[in-house]
Amino acid sequence: MVSPDHRKAEPALETTFGERFVLRDTAADTDGELLRIDTYLDPGVRRPLHSHPKQNERFVVHEGTLGVALEDSEVLLEPGDEKSVSAGTPHTFWNAGDDKVHMTTEHRPALRFEEFLQAMVELDREDGLDSDGMPANPLVGAVLLDEFHNEMRPADIPVSIQRILFPALATVGRKVGYGVPNYSKTDERQEQV
Incomplete structure (x- = not known):
């Protein structure tokens, strides 16, 4: 995988509540197999409990502390840690620290995410x-x-x-x-x- 610091400039999608998404590998780039996103979460950002019925999701943390809850467990991920979530598994994630989180998220297959x-x-x-x-x-x-x-x-x-x-x-x-x-x-x- 290419280091996040050495990638080409890409458009960013931003929300007013502290999320930023940089689309790295899209469905068009990967023939629908993968959507890879550099995701940034401000402190305090927490996504609601959800699932992706037909997609596996993978989190790879580069900076900050990411909390991930799935099924009956919670983990804190630090830089270099990763966590995979199988399709259909209820989960949530949040910025568990005081600094911005930078992570890569992957959805397989890309579908229309x-x-x-x-x-x-x-x-x-x-x-x-x-x-x-x-x-x-x-x-x-x-x-x-x-x-x-x-x-x-x-x-x-x-x-x-x-x-x-x-x-x-x-x-x-x-x-x-x-x-x-x-x-x-x-x-x-x-x-x-």
Whole structure:
């Protein structure tokens, strides 16, 4: 793997609540096999409990302390440590220290996870996320979760309920005009790293 400090400049996706994503190897680059992202988390950032139904995820920490919880265990990862999460396994991660975390995350296969991240960043730009970084409008959230059902699933709602509730709410959301936010790669707010 190429050292994170010696990679070519890539566009960064940033949220207002302290996450930054630099897409290194995309689905287009890897024929859909891998999405590799340099991920940066500010102190205090914690992602909600979730799973990736059809993707394995791997975390490799370069700087800072990353907390990872899956199933009934929690671990703290320091620079050089890594952790893999199998598809369908509920997990969460957070910045467990006082300094910024820099890690590489990998999703195999890539599926449409890049599009999911772009939609969430665009929703953040539109002030459509709450303080936890989740869609503030439940109909928008349902549209996103229905659209990206292979990539992302909340782990705090039973799957049987999700299979009924999210498509129904997404249908209502689409009928009243909500859709997946359209992210523009040429947006001047996007920074180069």
